[in-house]
Amino acid sequence: MRLVLAVAAALVLAPVAAACPNAADLEGELICPTCKTTLDQSDAPAARRIKSLIRQRVAECASEQQIKDELVAQFGPAVLAAPPRQGFHWLAWILPLAGLLAAALVVSLLVWRWSRVRTADAAAESNGRLPLDPEVERRLDQELARFDG
Amino acid sequence: MTGRLKGAAQVLALALVAGLLALLVWKVATQEEGAAPKLGRGETPPAPAFRLDRLDQPGKLSLASYRGRPVVLNFWASWCVPCKEEAPLLESVWRRYRERGLVVLGVDINDLRGDARRFARQNKMSYPLVYDGPGNTTTTYGLTGVPETFFVARSGKLVCERLQAGVHLEGNKDRFQECVEEVLGA
Numbered sequence: 001m002r003l004v005l006a007v008a009a010a011l012v013l014a015p016v017a018a019a020c021p022n023a024a025d026l027e028g029e030l031i032c033p034t035c036k037t038t039l040d041q042s043d044a045p046a047a048r049r050i051k052s053l054i055r056q057r058v059a060e061c062a063s064e065q066q067i068k069d070e071l072v073a074q075f076g077p078a079v080l081a082a083p084p085r086q087g088f089h090w091l092a093w094i095l096p097l098a099g100l101l102a103a104a105l106v107v108s109l110l111v112w113r114w115s116r117v118r119t120a121d122a123a124a125e126s127n128g129r130l131p132l133d134p135e136v137e138r139r140l141d142q143e144l145a146r147f148d149g
Numbered sequence: 150m151t152g153r154l155k156g157a158a159q160v161l162a163l164a165l166v167a168g169l170l171a172l173l174v175w176k177v178a179t180q181e182e183g184a185a186p187k188l189g190r191g192e193t194p195p196a197p198a199f200r201l202d203r204l205d206q207p208g209k210l211s212l213a214s215y216r217g218r219p220v221v222l223n224f225w226a227s228w229c230v231p232c233k234e235e236a237p238l239l240e241s242v243w244r245r246y247r248e249r250g251l252v253v254l255g256v257d258i259n260d261l262r263g264d265a266r267r268f269a270r271q272n273k274m275s276y277p278l279v280y281d282g283p284g285n286t287t288t289t290y291g292l293t294g295v296p297e298t299f300f301v302a303r304s305g306k307l308v309c310e311r312l313q314a315g316v317h318l319e320g321n322k323d324r325f326q327e328c329v330e331e332v333l334g335a
Contacts, residue, residue, distance in 0.1 A: 033259040033284055045228035046259050053261060074262055076283030 021064035183291015196301040197289035201279035219332040220301035221253045226260045227268035231315035236272040238317045243276040259284040302335035
């Protein structure tokens, strides 16, 4: 009977426990307003107070978003280590990715062009159509004439 | 065609670099220096304006609303130990000189609102208090920490000097009194 009750309690409480955020994760995602590093790297008095508030709110099982919203309301959006994925802030997420994609595209194009030129050169060489330097050609003719003679 | 494309790409790349460079120059050129360094050079810059939430009552308060009155502007935070130690002196100056028009205005920076209210209650701070959680005034005033105290003349200009560390400290106490007298007379 006890076992059944324990399992039932675990099943009921499990989703609640899962919904509670992790204080350590949050401390890595929020910035100390005085030292401008993430909270987990700071021991400044302001950071200690915010960490304490986070632990208190986590114990109350407030959601990660709720905690972040409360801190943004007090310290402004600069308290977030990463810009929120909304409105104008999307630019901060999109621009680096767009830049990387553009750079990858340019490099791919250049590599493709270089490989094409090299293939064309190799083909021209194998067909014997590569133009010789006139001086070399003249000396080659002289040498061949000597053998023939 | 390939030559023209190459030329266009080069122009585009150059324009991009020039644009970024111009942005950097503009940012550096327009970056406002905080008021404190100017005060340190003997200038009397206008006190940077602000309009912030009140801590001691609902609503907002702007520094401009005290134009015509001398203001002792004190930056503090609840997590700052010297702020607690200097609070009684600021309170006594407020009580002593308010009849002569002096205002002591406390600006709480980089702090939790609840902590700040508790701190003000515990330290019996009855002078006006505003809340600057994001700490925007730290940049405009050029603060290096808390506590720091400025003196705003009736004209709205910063006078005397910026006092770093607690005004109750031996090294600051006399100068604080001199600055209070100066701002009352200015």
